[in-house]
Amino acid sequence: MKLFAALLPMKDQELSQKHRPAHLEFLQKHHKEGNIAAYGRFEDGAGGLVIYRTETYEQAEELVKQDPFVMEGARDYDIHEWNMVSDNWS
Template sequence: MKYFAVFLPMLDQEKSGLYREQHLAYLDQRRSEGRIFANGRFADGWGGLVIYKADAYDHVKQMVEEDPYVMLKARSYEIHEWEIVIART
């Protein structure tokens, strides 16, 4: 399983507020399928970040393009495969 960092820069703040609940419900569904490692918005209002788990870039791209934020043009997206390193405490 690979990790993919998906940046969701703001395109339309009004649409983002309008479709927030749909976006969060979509992420909850993907999380229940084991496809989300982490997600959250940036405190400065720039947009958000979702870390997806998948076997291939194409699968992540399909999931991202099904996100209501992307479908309804509230956010754009940028996908990067992420070679995660978790610190040991």
Template sequence: MKYFAALSPMKDEEKSKAYREQHLDFIKEKREEGSVLMFGRFTDGAGGLVIYKGESKEAVEALVSQDPYIVHGARYLQLHEWDMQTDYTIN
């Protein structure tokens, strides 16, 4: 399983407000399914971040493209594979 950081910078603040509940429902559903590891908004209002789990970047991109924020043009999408570390290794 791979991890992917989906950054969603603000594109349209009004659309973000309008689709917020649908977006949160989407994230809740994907978290319950096991596709979302963690999520949160940026406190400066610039957007948010979701850490997804998936087999490939293409699979996660297809999943994220269903998020109401992306579907309705409220947010941009930047998707990066993330190498999650759970401990420190000093070389």
């Protein structure tokens, strides 16, 4: 499996607030299924970051496009394959 960092920059604050519950449900579901390694918001309100665990960029993008924030126009997205370096990663 590869890791893909999906940056989700803020596009519309009101839409983000409105669709936050569905977005969090989406993240929790895919985290439990193993498709998401980590996720969180930026403290400055600029958006958030989701680390997807998939075989290909296309699979990661397919998941990103299913995120309610992206589907409803609350956030843009930018995806990069990510090579995490950590002594704790297995």
